[in-house]
Each structure stands twice: as C-alpha cells, then as structure tokens.
Amino acid sequence: MDSSAHQNEPVMVPEIAEHTLVTKLLEMSESLLAVLDHERRVIAFNQQLLAKFKIKDPERQLSLRMGEIFQCRYLDPEKGCGNGPYCETCGAAIAIGLAAQSEEPVERICALSVENRESGEEKDFSLRVRCVMFQDEDRHYFLVFLQDITRQELWFTFERFFFHDFTNLCTGLISTGELLSFRYPQDPWVQRLNNLLNHLMSELQMQRRFVQDGSGNFTPSFAPVDVKKLIGTIKKLYGPRCRQEKKTLTCRILSEVDSFVSDETILLRILTNLLTNALEASRSGEEIRLEVEKQNDKLVFSVRNQAEIPEPVKRRIFQRHFSTKPGEGRGLGLFSSKVFAREFLQATLSYHSTPAEGTRFSLSVPLGLKPSG
The missing domain is CATH 3.30.450.20 (PAS domain)
Known part of the structure; x- marks a missing residue:
C-alpha cells in the first residue's frame, strides 16, 4: 500500500x-x-x-x-x-x-x-x-x-459588530451634517457632505441586507422610484467632483416617465459605478452624459463618455476579477453591476464602444413591476 x-x-x-x-x-x-x-x-x-x-x-x-x-x-x-x-x-x-x-x-x-x-x-x-x-x-x-464552521461564525460575529458600530457612526455623522446645514444652508461643500453621508448610509443598509440574508436568496425591496429625484441625487453626488476635475456631467430625461418600480438602492449603486468608471475614463474638458429614455416596456439608463474601450479590454469587460487598474481586490465593479442588474432588478446591462461614438453603457430596467409586499 x-x-x-x-x-x-x-x-x-x-x-x-x-x-x-x-x-x-x-x-x-x-x-x-x-x-x-x-x-x-x-x-x-x-x-x-x-x-x-x-x-x-x-x-x-x-x-x-x-x-x-x-x-x-x-x-x-x-x-x-x-x-x-x-x-x-x-x-x-x-x-x-x-x-x-x-x-x-x-x-x-x-x-x-x-x-x-x-x-x-x-x-x-x-x-x-x-x-x-x-x-x-x-x-x-x-x-x-x-x-x-468556527471561522465562519467568528466572521459573522465581526460583521454584526461592524454593521452595528458603523451604522451608529454614520448616524452621528449625518446628525452633525444636518446641524452644519442649519448653520451654513448655502455652503455647497456642506450640501455635498450631506449627500455623500446619506449615500453612504444607503450603501451600508444594502450591504447589511446582503449579509443578513445569508441564504443566497436575497430579495430586493421594490418601491416606486421618482425619476427626477433619482437624477437629482446623482447630480448632487457627482456635480462637485466633475467641477473639480473640470469635466461636464449632463443629465437628460428623454421620455415622460415620472416614476417606476425598482429597488432604488441597488439601481443607484449600479448607476454610480457606471458613472465613476466614465469619469475615470474621461479627460479634463470632456463630457459625461446620463440619459433616461423609455423604450417599449423598458426604462433605459445610458451612461456615455467620449473614450473608446481598448479592443483587448472589450473581450473581458464583464469578467470577474479582470481589471485594468493595479492592485488586489479589483475587477468586481462591472461584474457585480451586471449580476445585480440581472439577479435583483430583472434588468440587463450592455455596452457599445467605438472610436467615433465613444462608450455607452445601457441599463435596461423593466417597467410594470409591482412594489414588494
């Protein structure tokens, strides 16, 4: 033997x-x-x-x-x-x-x-x-x-402590930001701080929902989403950064759609990821466009920038762990966006990139969904 x-x-x-x-x-x-x-x-x-x-x-x-x-x-x-x-x-x-x-x-x-x-x-x-x-x-x-399962149980315990403590910290920061707003109501940096803190809290709550589910059967929270309010939130999040980097963010609603049903937190996460990528791919003086248009039974969010994606990168654009950026822990942004769109929003995420037209990522969200519960 x-x-x-x-x-x-x-x-x-x-x-x-x-x-x-x-x-x-x-x-x-x-x-x-x-x-x-x-x-x-x-x-x-x-x-x-x-x-x-x-x-x-x-x-x-x-x-x-x-x-x-x-x-x-x-x-x-x-x-x-x-x-x-x-x-x-x-x-x-x-x-x-x-x-x-x-x-x-x-x-x-x-x-x-x-x-x-x-x-x-x-x-x-x-x-x-x-x-x-x-x-x-x-x-x-x-x-x-x-x-x-000792390590898993220990990790779950640390996660619970983290979410509990970090939520309390965010709540304190948001309260401080609101007090600053009363004192400096017209200060754009105070407004930006409050927008970022509220966005951070939304992200934290979504991550907490993912972790607490634990079964792999995460259920999105569908509710009416106000289109103008959503676009306004994005402008507040990215307007100051665009001005600082001398880039232009243009947001346009091309169809008369007041609201639709979706999970706003997940939707905002996908759109901010697409906009962040578009900003990073753009040079000073270039324009990034966010357009919303109804196409049949879909509401399509398009994020455009003027740069073309290099041909070798196109073939692996949605591949997990693939990234053109150095360092570990990369290559999850577009991959997770596509998975979140498909699995949680019943949506699709696609792209089109040419030298003449630049790059356009399109998130097609279904209309006619019913609110949760």
Missing part, C-alpha cells in the same frame, strides 16, 4: 471493517466523519477528524464517546459524555438523539469547548453536526459528519 493510501486509512473496530461501503466513505470523505454504535460510542473515525482534533493513540480512543475523545471541557467525569447537565443543550447529543428516532438525517450546531489536559490549552469550536442512523440486521449505528 502506498503512503497516500495509508494516510487516508480510517481507524475502526473489526465489525465496521466488514462494511465495505462505510469503510470507503471513511477513506474518501473530506468531511470529519465518525461512526458510533448504538450506545453512542465511537467505533470508527477518519484521518481528517484525527488531524483536526490532534487525537493521539487513536486505537485507544475507540469505544469512547465523542466528548471523551475530544476532551470536552464540560464533560461530567462521573456520568460521562451525553449524561451530564451540559449535555442537554449539546448540539451533537441532540442530533444523535433525534437521529435515533428518525430515518432522516438530523443537523444541529454544536458549541464545543476543548481543554487539553496535558498542555492546559483551551480552544472553542463551532461545529455543524449532521447525523443519520443506519441498521445492520439487529444492530444500528450512527454516521456523524462534522464540519468546522
């Missing part, structure tokens, strides 16, 4: 070795996997589980329960794993207990605190435990799959 095969060889009692399918599953599974007998004692585990919990002398660990093998901090030394006061709320114990009463797999989250008795080191894990019972003649066993 070669060394790689030996490294994947599970540790098990002889009765499990007779089950070819279970043995192969133990060898091939990338998950942390254990097999328990009817008394919830571990009679087999794979190498991935041994490595994760740094289990020494694995053969001597067979016939112990999971909490005893993992050196659970809350293990009752007299009653054993599964019978102590903390075990009533143990996700693994609950999953195994419910699986014994069901033919279906049972999944629970287990908060495991491990205490190494030799080194005194303590470590906390968050494990997704999935358990299913199977029978062989008059005996039954449990297959227990473990997934370490």
